[in-house]
Amino acid sequence: MDGYELVRRIRRISHCAKIPIVALTGRPIAQDEEQARAAGCSACLSKPFNLQLFADVIRRLRLSG
Structure with a gap:
């Protein structure tokens, strides 16, 4: 199973449907x-990424959720 299939399965669990998931590629x-978005990811980051960029994505997801 790849990560996208895992996300699709997680999204089918009712209490996990709105949990933010960030794909790292x-x-x-x-x-x-x-x-990633089609599978249900909330955002996608490309490696290598820096912690500030990751923090910005998390902050944006918290504000939109």
């Missing part, structure tokens, strides 16, 4: 972002 973001 080693490929360019353009290749994976659409697939």
